[in-house]
Amino acid sequence: MIYTDMVCPFCGCLCDDVVIETEGDRVVRVDNACTLGTHKLMTTRKDRLKGPIMRDGAGGWRDASYEEAIEYAAGVLLDADRPLLYGWSSTQGEAQGLGVSMAELLGGVIDSTTSVCHGPSILAIQEVGHPGCTLGQVKNRADVIVYWGCNPTEAHPRHMSRYTTYADGFFLQNSFRERKLIVVDIRKTETASIADEFVQIKPGGDYAVFSALRAIVRGRGAVVPPTVAGVTKEQLEKIAEICKSAKFGAFFFGVGLTMAPGRYKNVRNAIELVDELNRHTKWTLTPLRGHYNVYGSNEVFTWMTGYPYAVDFSRQIAFYNPGETTSVDILARKECDACLIVASDPGAHFPRKCLEHLASIPTVLIDPAQTVTTPLCRCQIPTAVTGIDASGTAYRMDGVPIHMKAFLDLGYPTDTEIVGRIFEKVKEVRHP
Ligand code: SF4
Numbered sequence: 001m002i003y004t005d006m007v008c009p010f011c012g013c014l015c016d017d018v019v020i021e022t023e024g025d026r027v028v029r030v031d032n033a034c035t036l037g038t039h040k041l042m043t044t045r046k047d048r049l050k051g052p053i054m055r056d057g058a059g060g061w062r063d064a065s066y067e068e069a070i071e072y073a074a075g076v077l078l079d080a081d082r083p084l085l086y087g088w089s090s091t092q093g094e095a096q097g098l099g100v101s102m103a104e105l106l107g108g109v110i111d112s113t114t115s116v117c118h119g120p121s122i123l124a125i126q127e128v129g130h131p132g133c134t135l136g137q138v139k140n141r142a143d144v145i146v147y148w149g150c151n152p153t154e155a156h157p158r159h160m161s162r163y164t165t166y167a168d169g170f171f172l173q174n175s176f177r178e179r180k181l182i183v184v185d186i187r188k189t190e191t192a193s194i195a196d197e198f199v200q201i202k203p204g205g206d207y208a209v210f211s212a213l214r215a216i217v218r219g220r221g222a223v224v225p226p227t228v229a230g231v232t233k234e235q236l237e238k239i240a241e242i243c244k245s246a247k248f249g250a251f252f253f254g255v256g257l258t259m260a261p262g263r264y265k266n267v268r269n270a271i272e273l274v275d276e277l278n279r280h281t282k283w284t285l286t287p288l289r290g291h292y293n294v295y296g297s298n299e300v301f302t303w304m305t306g307y308p309y310a311v312d313f314s315r316q317i318a319f320y321n322p323g324e325t326t327s328v329d330i331l332a333r334k335e336c337d338a339c340l341i342v343a344s345d346p347g348a349h350f351p352r353k354c355l356e357h358l359a360s361i362p363t364v365l366i367d368p369a370q371t372v373t374t375p376l377c378r379c380q381i382p383t384a385v386t387g388i389d390a391s392g393t394a395y396r397m398d399g400v401p402i403h404m405k406a407f408l409d410l411g412y413p414t415d416t417e418i419v420g421r422i423f424e425k426v427k428e429v430r431h432p
Pocket residue numbers: 008009010011012013014015032033034035036037038156157158159
């Protein structure tokens with residue numbers, strides 16, 4: 001079978017032009033996806049668990065039925081005073097919505113991987129707004145592109161070919177020659193090597209460079225010293241001029257900016273630079289989101305609770321205070337007594353102190369395959385992968401919702417089904 005216009009379930013680009021060929025229940029060919037997407041689609045059956053597994057009480061694992069695992073997960077959550085429901089970035093919006101409702105009923109905390117990637121971007125956006133646009137606008141209009149603290153060539157490999165440097169658009173017939181590419185980073189990356197202008201800044205110097213550029217764009221360049229964070233004033237003036245003379249500029253940034261010293265203040269300064277440039281011409285700003293539906297978790301959490309991540313229901317109302325209600329902080333302070341992890345791998349990313357607490361409390365993982373998080377858990381429930389053997393909704397990095405279609409049936413339940421069945425059991429006790 002050949003399936004066309006399929007959506008790649010890997011990164012926030014959500015490329016929707018993928019062609020997949022299958023023989024039986026095996027993927028034998030993938031066209032249009034990058035190496036990351038192709039690898040995920042081609043190896044979808046590798047390492048998947050055949051069914052739920054639970055601790056056997058002697059340090060090993062035993063097989064369990066879905067009913068038993070769901071019963072266990074519900075019991076663990078119901079017994080807890082303040083359970084943490086974490087992850088949600090590589091799953092469908094429908095499951096995210098159920099997760100929020102369940103967290104509210106349990107009086108727990110729901111958080112997504114946003115708290116360890118673009119959380120600072122959201123804090124900045126809440127303070128000064130978001131001058132955003134769709135990637136279609138960028139493709140068709142933007143003649144100057146800035147990538148700051150990110151390396152799309154390796155992390156979002158088709159971003160440049162679908163939307164920027166290599167993508168011809170309605171107003172750009174020869175994109176590669178007509179678009180100017182500026183890359184700002186602390187080292188020369190693959191993306192920087194093809195930039196028209198590469199600005200190498202000292203680590204931690206982002207805030208100062210933004211402030212210098214804002215001063216130059218405002219016509220107050222006289223206050224800028226000869227070098228700022230390793231960048232010469234001459235180069236800063238050149239960059240400011242390129243940006244001011246753009247017809248339409250698009251600024252993209254990654255965790256190289258959000259997780260550098262300054263954090264959300266960096267992003268706030270970036271947004272204010274974009275505001276400054278909008279006094280001269282048209283500029284927009286978009287965070288490069290990693291997991292394919294991390295943006296969706298922010299959308300779903302916000303329209304259900306008013307807050308985009310780290311939502312705490314333990315006070316019987318939705319409460320949000322990043323730094324206090326974010327997963328890393330809760331785990332490090334041992335403030336949760338059970339955890340449900342859905343479609344994410346904190347074992348590979350969280351500090352050791354957090355993982356030690358995770359291993360000491362009843363933790364249930366919903367994930368198709370064994371991951372670094374598995375050894376920290378007491379039960380794992382495998383599910384279908386959205387975009388492969390489950391259909392569902394995901395939000396692209398520019399906020400556009402996209403329907404992801406399944407093309408295989410491997411017999412696994414979806415995340416929505418498993419979270420829904422756990423939620424039903426929770427409701428039986430809390431709302432008999
Ligand atoms: S750029 Fe991202 S969404 Fe597109 S094919 Fe590659 S991994 Fe998949």
